[in-house]
Amino acid sequence: MSDAVSESPLAPCHQAAGGRMIPFAGWNLPVQFSGLIQEHQATRQAAGLFDISHMGQIRAQGPGALACLEGLLANDPSKLSDGEGHYSFLTNDRGGVADDLFLYRLGPEDFFLVVNASRHKEVLDGLKRKEGPQVRFTGAPGSAVGMALQGPKAAKILAKLLPQGTPLPERNRISHANLEGRDALVARTGYTGEDGFEIFADLKTGPKIWTKLLELGKPEGLLPCGLGARDSLRLEAGLPLNGQDLSHEITPVEAGLGFFVDVGRPRPFPGRSILENQKKNGPARITIALRGEVGQPPPRHGYPVFFEGKKIGEITSGLPSPTLGHGIALALVNSPAPALGQLVDFEVRGRNVPAKVCKRKFLKNK
Amino acid sequence: MNTPADLRYAKSHEWVRMEKDRATVGITDHAQTELSDVVFVDLPKPGRKVNAGEVIATVESVKAASDIYAPVGGEITEANAALASDPGLINRDPYANGWLFRLKPTSAATDHLLSPDQYSASLQK
Numbered sequence: 206m207s208d209a210v211s212e213s214p215l216a217p218c219h220q221a222a223g224g225r226m227i228p229f230a231g232w233n234l235p236v237q238f239s240g241l242i243q244e245h246q247a248t249r250q251a252a253g254l255f256d257i258s259h260m261g262q263i264r265a266q267g268p269g270a271l272a273c274l275e276g277l278l279a280n281d282p283s284k285l286s287d288g289e290g291h292y293s294f295l296t297n298d299r300g301g302v303a304d305d306l307f308l309y310r311l312g313p314e315d316f317f318l319v320v321n322a323s324r325h326k327e328v329l330d331g332l333k334r335k336e337g338p339q340v341r342f343t344g345a346p347g348s349a350v351g352m353a354l355q356g357p358k359a360a361k362i363l364a365k366l367l368p369q370g371t372p373l374p375e376r377n378r379i380s381h382a383n384l385e386g387r388d389a390l391v392a393r394t395g396y397t398g399e400d401g402f403e404i405f406a407d408l409k410t411g412p413k414i415w416t417k418l419l420e421l422g423k424p425e426g427l428l429p430c431g432l433g434a435r436d437s438l439r440l441e442a443g444l445p446l447n448g449q450d451l452s453h454e455i456t457p458v459e460a461g462l463g464f465f466v467d468v469g470r471p472r473p474f475p476g477r478s479i480l481e482n483q484k485k486n487g488p489a490r491i492t493i494a495l496r497g498e499v500g501q502p503p504p505r506h507g508y509p510v511f512f513e514g515k516k517i518g519e520i521t522s523g524l525p526s527p528t529l530g531h532g533i534a535l536a537l538v539n540s541p542a543p544a545l546g547q548l549v550d551f552e553v554r555g556r557n558v559p560a561k562v563c564k565r566k567f568l569k570n571k
Numbered sequence: 572m573n574t575p576a577d578l579r580y581a582k583s584h585e586w587v588r589m590e591k592d593r594a595t596v597g598i599t600d601h602a603q604t605e606l607s608d609v610v611f612v613d614l615p616k617p618g619r620k621v622n623a624g625e626v627i628a629t630v631e632s633v634k635a636a637s638d639i640y641a642p643v644g645g646e647i648t649e650a651n652a653a654l655a656s657d658p659g660l661i662n663r664d665p666y667a668n669g670w671l672f673r674l675k676p677t678s679a680a681t682d683h684l685l686s687p688d689q690y691s692a693s694l695q696k
Contacts, residue, residue, distance in 0.1 A: 241633050242608045433607070433634045500655065502611055502629075505636060524633055525610045554613065554629065 213258045214350050214408050218415050222429050229432055230322035231346075232259035237431035244434035245527040248397055251426030252356030254418055255435055261325030262349045262405055263332065265316040269339025274316060277335075277474055278308065279457060281467040285310035288378050290317075290392060292465050295328060300456040300476030300483065304328050305447050307394060309379045317379070317390065318344075319351070319403070321447045350411020354418060354427075355401030355438075362422040363391070363402055366414070374402075385413040396435065398442025398568065440522050440533060443494060443565035449506055450492065450521040450535050458483040459537065461492040461565065490518065491540045495549065495560040496570065497525075497532025502553045504534035504560065511550045511557065512543050520551055526567060533567045534560065572694060573600040575666050579681045580690035581642040586666065589681060594643050597670040598630065598661060601694055606632045609658040614650035614672055621647065621674070623683065628671055630661065642684055645674040 210228050213219070219226065224235030234256060238244060247253050265274060274282045280293035290309035294302050304324040309317040320328050325346050332342040354363055360373055367373070367382055374380045379392040387410040395401035406414055419429060436446070445451050450460055457466050458480055468481040497504055504523030509516050518538030526533045534551070543549055543562050550557035563570045578586040584602035588595040603609065613629040621627045621641040628639035650672045654660060661669040685693065 236634070237607060240607055242610075245633075437633050502613060502636075503631060525631065527610075527633055 211347050213256055214347070214411055215256045215258055215352070215415050218412055219256065219429070222419075224429065224431060227432070230259060232322055234259060235429070235431040237433045238429045241431070241433035241437065242527045244428050244430040245437050247426055247428040248356045248399060248430060248434060248438055249528060250357070252354060252358040252362055252401075252422055253397070253428055253430035253434065254415070254422065255353040255355065255430050256415070257351040257353050257403065258349070258411070259322035260351055261318070261320040261322065261328065261344060261346065262351060263318040263320060263329055263342060263344035265318065265332070265340060265342050266314060267340040268314050269337065270314055270316050272472075273335050273340045274308070275470075275472045275474070279466045279474055279480065280308070281470050282308055282310070282316065283470075284467070287312055288374070288380055290377050290379055290394060294457050294465065295331075296457070296474060296476040296480070297453055298475050300458070300479035301453040302447065302451040302455060302457060302460070303453060305445065305451055305457075307392075309392060311379065311390075317405075319405075322346075323448060348408070350406045350408060350415075351403065352411070352415055352418070353395050353397075353401060353403045354422075355395045355397040355399045356427075357400060358422070358425040358427065359399070359401040362418060362425055362427055365421045366417055385410050385417060389414065396442075396444055397438040398444070398566070399438075437524055437527055440524060440535070441526055441528055441567050443535075443567060445535070446522055450537075455537065456480060456483060456488065459488045459490050459492060487540055489540055490537050491542050492521065492535055492537050493542050494563050494565040494567065495520075495523075495532075495534040495536055495551070496529070496563045496567065497534070497558065497560045499531045501532065501558050503532035504551050504553075504558075508551045508553060510536045510538055511552070512538070512547070517542070517549070528568060532560070535565070572604075572691070573666070574687045574691050576687050578666070578687065579642070579684035580687065581640060581684055582693060583640045585640060585642045587642040587681070587684065589643075589676070589679065592675055593648070593673055594645065594676045595670050595673050596642060597665055598639065599690070600665050603662045603665045603669070606630060606637060607634065607662075608632055609661045612654045612658050612661070612671070614654065615647045617647050617649060619647045621645065630671075639671065641674070643674070643676045643681065644678070645676040647672055647674050649673040
């Protein structure tokens with residue numbers, strides 16, 4: 206990756222709002238505005254607005270678009286109807302994850318992929334190599350604005366911005382909408398575990414939409430949110446982060462996301478036979494969820510995990526949960542893994558700290 | 572940024588208050604702002620000996636764990652017990668109730684540390 210850092214098209218808005226900027230995956234992005242915990246709680250209780258302009262927006266168009274994507278993606282794109290989206294993976298020959306993404310079908314010959322910032326260029330270059338008269342790919346880094354409006358009040362706030370009578374898309378669906386006088390894409394998806402929307406707009410209109418949403422959302426308790434809250438919200442919801450819980454060396458099945466891998470379809474995709482075998486016979490490593498105890502140091506990425514005195518794996522993501530008040534983590538461990546409710550230890554600064562195997566949707570644990 | 576005149580500062584953003592046979596250590600206003608909400612602290616036990624510049628404690632926010640270095644060497648005499656139940660004291664009152672630990676310094680010398688003016692200037696860079 207180059208050292209050049211791109212400014213988000215929303216950077217002037219963030220500076221005005223007092224956002225603290227940090228470099229992330231080649232982008233200068235706000236890590237927090239009013240404070241991570243405050244932003245986290247606003248999103249759980251009211252709403253939060255996140256800049257996701259760093260995420261890659263790639264369009265695949267043409268009569269050959271579907272067939273091309275079918276040969277690359279782990280979740281079967283042919284299952285999608287117009288206006289529908291699903292979570293999917295670009296896999297390598299070993300079944301490892303080149304990128305995790307959301308794929309939307311806008312029309313029979315028109316698909317929209319939202320990919321990770323850190324993989325955007327690599328993914329787009331790879332797709333462009335498959336280009337031909339039947340399919341073309343567009344969407345270079347920095348060519349569009351993206352934002353996520355998340356939380357129980359998200360629908361109410363977005364409805365204020367949409368022209369009266371415009372229906373909101375249903376969960377995992379996407380539609381065109383007129384926002385601030387221009388066509389934008391609005392999807393009912395997100396990365397927080399809350400109801401919410403992701404809005405994709407052009408460079409000129411995006412900042413206007415951002416500013417307007419903050420203004421309309423203020424009476425509802427909407428706060429601008431940074432990368433810090435984005436990470437704590439996604440982990441509480443049990444959602445993976447590429448580069449930590451997923452990587453070229455970790456398959457979707459090992460990450461506990463085999464549900465999104467469709468192995469029983471005619472057209473092969475990279476690593477299919479390996480993933481098929483892992484789904485059938487179980488992988489050698491599997492991802493488990495762990496909850497720590499109040500008053501104990503929180504688990505962090507890279508900490509070793511022990512069961513009955515033996516090292517079984519490592520924490521892939523971990524932090525102190527703002528909602529629960531104790532540590533939460535995902536860990537990649539040897540299979541067979543300890544069962545739900547069993548106690549393991551993770552090592553923090555030379556000492557072992559107890560944690561219990563729990564459900565991955567941390568907020569649903571009783 | 573608040574930098575009290577009666578303290579000495581380390582480049583790594585700790586402050587120390589030197590009194591007779593006692594040094595009190597905490598993190599600066601700048602450090603607590605950068606860390607944001609502190610949710611957990613790991614403090615040294617009394618009796619532990621430490622050299623200046625060694626990692627002696629850890630302060631954690633939701634986002635990250637940050638090492639704290641001993642600005643002066645000596646023997647730990649006390650850790651701030653109030654932080655276990657209320658680590659947010661570090662954010663609300665970094666120079667008083669949010670102190671981290673006390674030690675009996677091996678030497679009264681603080682020449683290796685920064686004056687308030689020098690520390691303030693280092694933050695402008």
